[in-house]
Amino acid sequence: MIRIAQTLQTTPNDLLGLVHSSVDAGVGEQLKQLLEIASAMQPDDLRLLIVQAKAVVAARAAEPL
Numbered sequence: 001m002i003r004i005a006q007t008l009q010t011t012p013n014d015l016l017g018l019v020h021s022s023v024d025a026g027v028g029e030q031l032k033q034l035l036e037i038a039s040a041m042q043p044d045d046l047r048l049l050i051v052q053a054k055a056v057v058a059a060r061a062a063e064p065l
Helices: 002-007 012-016 025-039 043-062
Strands: none
Touching: 002 012, 002 025, 002 043, 012 025
16 A cells, blocks of 8 residues: 555555545545555556556656646
């Protein structure tokens, strides 16, 4: 879960809904869904998901404004 939180640039507590976050409700719900899916994955698949998420974040960061 820590790796997922790091990839999503949030905290495990935010993903679990233990603290109020500045993330809007729609994104919070999507993060909960992602966590549910990730928790059911095999370790190798989870690593692949993390690589993919990092690639998406890097690609978005490289896009011109």
